[in-house]
Amino acid sequence: MHFELSTLIVFYRVCLFKRMCKKKVNTFVLVGILIGSGVGILFPLLASNTIVEKEIKKKMVISPSSQIYDIWQDSPVPVYMQFFMFNVENPDEVRKGEKPFLKQMGPTRTSNF
Structure with missing residues (x-):
């Protein structure tokens, strides 16, 4: 197998470019996974507190249409x-x-x- 010098230079540049692209892609994938994991962990914790607070406030209201009104009245x-x-x-x-x-x-x- 005989290659000319110009062919070897082009081949080297393509390989170098592929390695750099692979590093960038790997970095972006890793950053994306970390951000996704952070959001996936924090969002349910923060959202569950507000959902629980809303449900508690809704249940605490004593009105004729509430579930505990009859118990509260009698x-x-x-x-x-x-x-x-x-x-x-x-x-x-x-x-x-x-x-x-x-x-x-x-x-x-x-x-x-």
């Missing part, structure tokens, strides 16, 4: 609520920007049944 267990009220002892000083002195009033208890 609760089989008595519900007791306790409130603590506070009286501001120095309202004039609070208006001037000072720290309020609070006196606890209560507790006030109510029951819903």
